[in-house]
Amino acid sequence: MERSNYLAIESCGKCVPCRLGVKRIAGLLEGIVSDLGVSGDLDVLDEFASYVPNGSLCGFGVQAPNPLRTAKHYWPDHFQMHIEEQQCPTGTCVPVRAHRFVTKHVLP
Secondary structure (H helix, E strand, C coil), X not given: CHHXXXXXXXXXXXXXXXXXXXXXXXXXXXXXXXXXXXXXXXXXXXXXXXXXXXXXXCHHHHHCCHHXXXXXXXXXXXXXXXXXXXXXCCCCCCCCCCCCCCCCCCCC
């Protein structure tokens, strides 16, 4: 999670996929670590991990989702445990949020 927050801060902001996508990845990971994740978050993370490099203008955006991809490749059960059982498998994650922000769809 700390790497994603760092990457979100370091984005130059010239291209939209990198500027918004990396911040959205960091926010979703923050919610998962805080045991506020839902099952759809993993699909959204996968979508952003492919969306950001495809629309990025530089190498930063191409490489930014790699820590997420690596973590999901080697420790997929940790993500599942955070979402399904709402606990950290290693006991090292410190919650940073107390509630989940929900997007309300106004238009059909």
